[in-house]
Amino acid sequence: MTTFNMHDAKSQLSKLVDAAERGEAVVIARDGKPAVRLLPVGDGAATWSPEALAFFASEPNPELANFDIPRDDLLPDTERDLF
Numbered sequence: 001m002t003t004f005n006m007h008d009a010k011s012q013l014s015k016l017v018d019a020a021e022r023g024e025a026v027v028i029a030r031d032g033k034p035a036v037r038l039l040p041v042g043d044g045a046a047t048w049s050p051e052a053l054a055f056f057a058s059e060p061n062p063e064l065a066n067f068d069i070p071r072d073d074l075l076p077d078t079e080r081d082l083f
Contacts, residue, residue, distance in 0.1 A: 001025040003034065 002024060009016055009028045020026045020038035027034045074080075 001027055003027045003029050005029050005032070006035075 002019065004012065004016065004026070006028060016026050016028075016038055021040045023040070026038040028036050028038070
């Protein structure tokens with residue numbers, strides 16, 4: 001992992017972007033503390049695990065899809081506007 005302070009990152013931004021695109025870990029620090037990490041955008045497919053994809057592709061469980069809320073759990077109309 002390569003860490004750069006904010007000033008160096010501003011003056012070497014294109015170099016840091018190239019490094020991130022190559023897969024190197026690039027961190028930019030503010031006041032000596034890591035603040036952000038540069039990552040390549042990519043196609044987005046790598047951000048979803050197979051388990052997450054399977055979850056969203058599956059049929060919903062009818063028992064979990066029951067959204068009926070008992071009326072006694074709701075706030076009175078006069079108190080709903082407070083939020």
